[in-house]
Amino acid sequence: MSAPPPTLASARSLTLGGRAVSLGWARVGDPSAAGLAPAESALLSARATPSRRAQFAAGRAAAREALRGLGLVPEALCVVRQPPTASDAGRPVVARADGGHLEAPPSLSLTHSGSLACAAAMIGAQTIGIDLECVEPVGSPAFEQEAFAPGELADFARFAAHGIAPITAAWTLKEAALKVWGVGLRAVLPAVRLVPGELERGPARGLVFTARVLVGAQPPGLPPPPLRLWCAMLREGAAVLSLAVEHLADAVTQDRGGSTPLRG
Numbered sequence: 429m430s431a432p433p434p435t436l437a438s439a440r441s442l443t444l445g446g447r448a449v450s451l452g453w454a455r456v457g458d459p460s461a462a463g464l465a466p467a468e469s470a471l472l473s474a475r476a477t478p479s480r481r482a483q484f485a486a487g488r489a490a491a492r493e494a495l496r497g498l499g500l501v502p503e504a505l506c507v508v509r510q511p512p513t514a515s516d517a518g519r520p521v522v523a524r525a526d527g528g529h530l531e532a533p534p535s536l537s538l539t540h541s542g543s544l545a546c547a548a549a550m551i552g553a554q555t556i557g558i559d560l561e562c563v564e565p566v567g568s569p570a571f572e573q574e575a576f577a578p579g580e581l582a583d584f585a586r587f588a589a590h591g592i593a594p595i596t597a598a599w600t601l602k603e604a605a606l607k608v609w610g611v612g613l614r615a616v617l618p619a620v621r622l623v624p625g626e627l628e629r630g631p632a633r634g635l636v637f638t639a640r641v642l643v644g645a646q647p648p649g650l651p652p653p654p655l656r657l658w659c660a661m662l663r664e665g666a667a668v669l670s671l672a673v674e675h676l677a678d679a680v681t682q683d684r685g686g687s688t689p690l691r692g
């Protein structure tokens with residue numbers, strides 16, 4: 429288990445794409461993170477290990493904190509997921525704990541790494557995706573070939589000047605982008621290329637920027653990918669939290685302009 433990054437875990441809010449994003453954190457195994465709504469418990473497989481149960485519960489506790497930060501009443505809500513038949517199967521969905529209809533649910537994303545779980549929630553039509561890595565991913569030619577498009581990592585070299593290892597920047601942002609898209613690792617990763625734009629200083633010794641998403645051939649049945657993202661990257665030591673929010677202005681352009689080829 430990696431060392432928890434205490435300063436990073438004190439980040440509670442930021443603005444991304446003009447929207448307020450609320451962050452919640454919880455420690456895996458913390459008894460105060462144990463409570464689950466019945467609809468949440470039902471998502472856990474009977475075969476889930478104690479460590480997976482603790483990780484899942486910490487994610488829901490982090491989600492409650494993030495929802496509270498938006499001014500919502502988390503005790504009345506729960507975080508379920510899109511069903512296996514949906515094109516974005518597995519995407520977390522905020523619902524009413526009593527099973528009633530929730531008008532305009534906030535977008536929410538979850539991540540776990542080491543002993544920490546983090547959630548980000550945002551009001552509005554855009555979808556959000558986040559990914560936390562507490563230690564730098566072990567780079568190898570095989571991993572780089574499986575995870576990145578040809579030449580993609582080179583565009584992340586600039587992050588090193590801001591204290592973020594390029595491979596951590598590229599990997600966490602890709603996972604966050606795949607969560608915005610709602611497909612996770614069902615996408616063919618080398619056919620998804622993220623191209624970060626100009627980097628600006630952001631909160632928590634982090635960065636804010638936009639990124640283009642270039643998508644090549646993918647399996648059938650996936651939802652349409654986002655074309656551009658608002659992004660933030662917060663860091664502490666080797667730990668990095670990447671956040672991505674769909675850039676809706678470009679979704680309109682996509683409707684008019686057709687598909688985007690992957691340029692590698």
Ligand SMILES: CC(C)(COP(=O)(O)OP(=O)(O)OC[C@H]1O[C@@H](n2cnc3c(N)ncnc32)[C@H](O)[C@@H]1OP(=O)(O)O)[C@@H](O)C(=O)NCCC(=O)NCCS
Binds near residue numbers: 484517519537538611
């Ligand atoms: C999304 C994914 C890449 C994250 O894996 P990871 O980086 O190892 O783990 P993280 O801790 O950062 O993120 C896990 C969280 O991602 C979220 N997630 C899972 N599928 C997701 C999707 N399709 N879209 C957005 N978020 C998703 C979940 O909230 C999950 O936490 P939970 O299971 O405790 O609720 C991985 O779960 C995946 O590829 N899923 C594929 C989608 C799928 O087939 N889902 C089937 C379930 S019905």
